[in-house]
Amino acid sequence: MQVNFWIAPTDVNLVPMENARRLVEEYFHNPEDLPDFGCETMRVHVFPRLTYIDGYDGYFPMMTIGCPNCLAAIPTTETWAQELHEHLVDEEELDLDAYRVITPCCSTDVSALQLDFKGYGGFTRFAVELVDVSYEGSDKELLDKAKKILGCDLRKIEIWYT
Numbered sequence: 001m002q003v004n005f006w007i008a009p010t011d012v013n014l015v016p017m018e019n020a021r022r023l024v025e026e027y028f029h030n031p032e033d034l035p036d037f038g039c040e041t042m043r044v045h046v047f048p049r050l051t052y053i054d055g056y057d058g059y060f061p062m063m064t065i066g067c068p069n070c071l072a073a074i075p076t077t078e079t080w081a082q083e084l085h086e087h088l089v090d091e092e093e094l095d096l097d098a099y100r101v102i103t104p105c106c107s108t109d110v111s112a113l114q115l116d117f118k119g120y121g122g123f124t125r126f127a128v129e130l131v132d133v134s135y136e137g138s139d140k141e142l143l144d145k146a147k148k149i150l151g152c153d154l155r156k157i158e159i160w161y162t
């Protein structure tokens with residue numbers, strides 16, 4: 001099994017300044033103050049527009065998507081979730097800021113950005129991709145280090161591969 005971490009701003013449309021992006025790249029090349037952290041390689045992404053990070057491309061048995069209205073956990077094995085996923089990855093010109101869906105649980109019209117992919121997928125304009133990570137420490141510690149450099153609140157998207 002391999003796991004990739006994507007570190008992205010909590011604010012999906014936020015792109016940190018160029019200087020901060022360069023510093024975070026330097027930092028993750030050799031994070032001496034993060035014991036046990038290792039990764040095969042890293043990439044810093046700035047996307048031309050809001051982009052879906054496709055956690056479902058990896059290994060995801062029994063994952064769910066959270067409904068923002070009734071908080072139901074919609075299994076990713078459901079047709080609705082699979083069609084949503086196909087839509088998000090296939091449609092290059094999709095305007096994600098304006099993209100809305102009707103949830104299958106409570107038939108509510110919601111923005112795709114409100115769906116809770118539970119850290120296995122998500123939307124962003126900027127991300128640090130850490131490939132084939134080995135790390136025993138806490139997410140909080142990892143994100144706090146990056147937050148100090150990038151100057152914004154961050155979340156982690158985790159993608160597993162077999």
Ligand SMILES: [Zn+2]
Nearest residue numbers: 067070105106
């Ligand atoms: Zn619902």
